[in-house]
Amino acid sequence: xxxxxxxxxxxxxxxxxxxxxxxxxxxxxxxxxxxxxxxxxxxxxxxxxxxxxxxxxxxxxxxxxxxxxxxxxxxxxxxxxxxxxxxxxxxxxxxxxxxxxxxxxxxxxxxxxxxxxxxxxxxxxxxxxxxxxxxxxxxxxxxxxxxxxxxxxxxxxxxxxxxxxxxxxxxxxxxxxxxxxxxxxxxxxxxxxxxxxxxxxxxxxxxxxxxxxxxxxxxxxxxxxxxxxxxxxxxxxxxxxxxxxxxxxxxxxxxxxxxxxxxxxxxxxxxxxxxxxxxxxxxxxxxxxxxxxxxxxxxxxxxxxxxxxxxxxxxxxxxxxxxxxxxxxxxxxxxxxxxxxxxxxxxxxxxxxxxxxxxxxxxxxxxxxxxxxxxxxxxxxxxxxxxxxxxxxxxxxxxxxxxxxxxxxxxxxxxxxxxxxxxxxxxxxxxxxxxxxxxxxxxxxxxxxxxxxxxxxxxxxxxxxxxxxxxxxxxxxxxxxxxxxxxxxxxxxxxxxxxxxxxxxxxxxxxxxxxxxxxxxxxxxxxxxxxxxxxxxxxxxxxxxxxxxxxxxxxxxxxxxx
Numbered sequence: 001x002x003x004x005x006x007x008x009x010x011x012x013x014x015x016x017x018x019x020x021x022x023x024x025x026x027x028x029x030x031x032x033x034x035x036x037x038x039x040x041x042x043x044x045x046x047x048x049x050x051x052x053x054x055x056x057x058x059x060x061x062x063x064x065x066x067x068x069x070x071x072x073x074x075x076x077x078x079x080x081x082x083x084x085x086x087x088x089x090x091x092x093x094x095x096x097x098x099x100x101x102x103x104x105x106x107x108x109x110x111x112x113x114x115x116x117x118x119x120x121x122x123x124x125x126x127x128x129x130x131x132x133x134x135x136x137x138x139x140x141x142x143x144x145x146x147x148x149x150x151x152x153x154x155x156x157x158x159x160x161x162x163x164x165x166x167x168x169x170x171x172x173x174x175x176x177x178x179x180x181x182x183x184x185x186x187x188x189x190x191x192x193x194x195x196x197x198x199x200x201x202x203x204x205x206x207x208x209x210x211x212x213x214x215x216x217x218x219x220x221x222x223x224x225x226x227x228x229x230x231x232x233x234x235x236x237x238x239x240x241x242x243x244x245x246x247x248x249x250x251x252x253x254x255x256x257x258x259x260x261x262x263x264x265x266x267x268x269x270x271x272x273x274x275x276x277x278x279x280x281x282x283x284x285x286x287x288x289x290x291x292x293x294x295x296x297x298x299x300x301x302x303x304x305x306x307x308x309x310x311x312x313x314x315x316x317x318x319x320x321x322x323x324x325x326x327x328x329x330x331x332x333x334x335x336x337x338x339x340x341x342x343x344x345x346x347x348x349x350x351x352x353x354x355x356x357x358x359x360x361x362x363x364x365x366x367x368x369x370x371x372x373x374x375x376x377x378x379x380x381x382x383x384x385x386x387x388x389x390x391x392x393x394x395x396x397x398x399x400x401x402x403x404x405x406x407x408x409x410x411x412x413x414x415x416x417x418x419x420x421x422x423x424x425x426x427x428x429x430x431x432x433x434x435x436x437x438x439x440x441x442x443x444x445x446x447x448x449x450x451x452x453x454x455x456x457x458x459x460x461x462x463x464x465x466x467x468x469x470x471x472x473x474x475x476x477x478x479x480x481x482x483x484x485x486x487x488x489x490x491x492x493x494x495x496x497x498x499x500x501x502x503x504x505x506x507x508x509x510x511x512x513x514x515x516x517x518x519x520x521x522x523x524x525x526x527x528x529x530x531x532x533x534x535x536x537x538x539x540x541x542x543x544x545x546x547x548x549x550x551x552x553x554x555x556x557x558x559x560x561x562x
Contacts, residue, residue: 240470244386247458251377254370262325272323275311279327282307287334292352294560298439301359304331305440308365328368331360332375336421340379344420347492348557354427355560358459359440362433362451369456379403380421382485385470412529415481419488423555426489428459430496435560464489464497468508472516483533486512490540494550495558513541 266272286300311327314320335353343350360368376383380403388401396406403421404414433455437448457463467489471482489497490509498505517538540553 240473241386244384244470245389247384248377248381248386248388251374255374255378258325258329258371258374262322262329265322266326272319272326275323276326276330279307279311279323280330283327283331284334287331287338287353287356290338290352290356292348292557292561294439294562297352297355297359297560298441301356301363301440304356305360305363305365308360308368312365324365325367325371328365328371329375331368332372335372335424336375336379339420339424340417341420343423344416347423347488347555350420350423350427350492350555351431351557352560353424354431355436355439357428358431358433358436358455361454361459362437362440362442362448364451364454366454366456369454369459373456373458376421376425380418380425382418382422382481383425383467385467385476387475387479411480415484415529418481419484422485423488423492426464426493429461429464430493430558439560461496461500464493465501465504468497472508472512477516480530483517483530483537487533487537487540490537490544490550491553491555494540494544495554498544498550509541509544513538513545517541 266276283304286303290296290300308324308327308331311323312320314323335357338353339350343353357368357372381388381401382403388398390398393401400406403418433448433452437451442448442451470476471486471489476482501508517534540550543552544550
């Protein structure tokens with residue numbers, strides 16, 4: 001055992017108790033204890049670390065071998081544990097030792113890494129330089145791009161402002177031009193309107209002047225025609241024929257208008273046709289029921305007038321006119337058919353028919369006069385005392401114009417029909433309107449003079465004189481039928497003509513008896529019908545000449561029955 005361990009063992013053996021300071025005490029004498037205590041006061045306590053740290057580094061291994069074993073330390077600890085101070089010293093020594101080792105390693109590492117670190121710093125500085133240069137380049141490019149975009153943006157804004165200002169200027173110019181054009185157009189329109197108004201006014205004035213002049217010429221012409229008609233009617237001869245021809249052609253053309261315009265339009269329209277046929281069923285039987293009774297004449301006149309008025313009250317004016325004309329044409333056909341059949345057998349039946357015609361005219365249906373006369377002229381041109389000229393017409397067509405039926409009609413039948421139709425016409429001429437007004441019922445607001453305006457000139461008494469003059473003038477005076485017509489005229493209208501024309505009528509009839517019957521009236525060498533008519537006419541005229549009256553030969557029925 002080394003000498004140090006022996007000494008340690010001997011000293012440990014004398015340890016009695018631990019001291020508060022943590023130092024170990026030896027079991028020695030009191031003197032020795034006092035010496036040891038004094039030394040401890042001067043030197044302090046001596047720990048294991050103090051002992052070992054004072055030695056050099058070369059003797060560390062050797063001293064480790066001289067340290068107490070684990071078992072010895074355990075035994076010491078069991079005897080007395082280390083105090084916190086010793087533990088703290090041990091910990092400090094370990095930390096100091098580790099710090100010295102760490103510094104040594106750090107110096108070695110620093111010495112070895114210095115060239116590499118310097119090289120890394122240069123690279124870093126170079127990288128930083130390149131990065132700074134790149135960053136400056138990027139910033140420069142971004143600044144240039146921003147400035148370029150900014151310049152482009154402002155250029156676009158300026159261009160947009162210039163374009164907007166240019167468009168606004170153009171629009172303002174266009175508006176100004178449009179306003180100028182509009183003002184010019186309005187000015188031109190105003191000028192044109194004023195010119196048009198002035199032209200219209202001048203035209204109206206000219207038209208009014210022409211109208212007045214035309215009316216004046218027309219009135220003058222009518223007056224001249226009336227005067228010429230009156231003069232020629234009294235003069236007779238060749239002056240009568242132009243007027244008679246114009247009358248015949250006018251009424252034939254009016255009848256053609258009805259046949260070609262009115263009747264086909266009704267036939268094409270189912271509603272109009274239905275209404276016309278209903279009126280036809282109402283009119284036809286009433287004409288056949290007519291008698292000379294005042295009550296019957298009034299009843300039938302009002303009933304037929306109401307039927308005609310219904311047609312005239314249709315809202316459509318064109319339809320009303322066509323329906324009205326169709327019904328008037330049918331009424332005229334019924335009247336003429338009644339004259340051909342019944343009046344030819346009994347002349348007195350002509351008077352109620354005449355009163356019916358005049359009563360409807362006084363009720364305001366003036367168109368009946370035109371339609372009725374057109375029908376009379378078509379069926380019997382002798383009411384005008386006119387012989388239609390043949391001209392370029394064929395024989396059948398000319399015979400039809402004279403009133404013949406083409407189905408093998410005999411002359412006797414023809415004369416009978418012509419006499420019946422003429423009797424109806426002569427009855428209309430001689431019937432006084434006041435007697436008709438008393439039974440047809442005029443409106444309270446209308447006078448007889450006003451109502452008489454609806455009666456045409458060919459149905460007025462003045463036509464009695466015209467007919468007599470024409471019938472005694474060539475070529476009518478040479479027709480075989482003229483003697484039968486003169487007999488009918490004297491029997492139906494003779495008393496009225498004698499009352500109206502007095503001395504003039506007496507002169508006319510005297511001439512007819514002395515000159516006409518003996519040498520000039522009718523065709524020479526006629527048949528039995530004409531000879532019987534001559535005897536009859538001679539008897540009437542001779543009776544008148546002796547009695548100055550025709551009452552013995554006048555047809556009955558001139559006055560209405562109660």
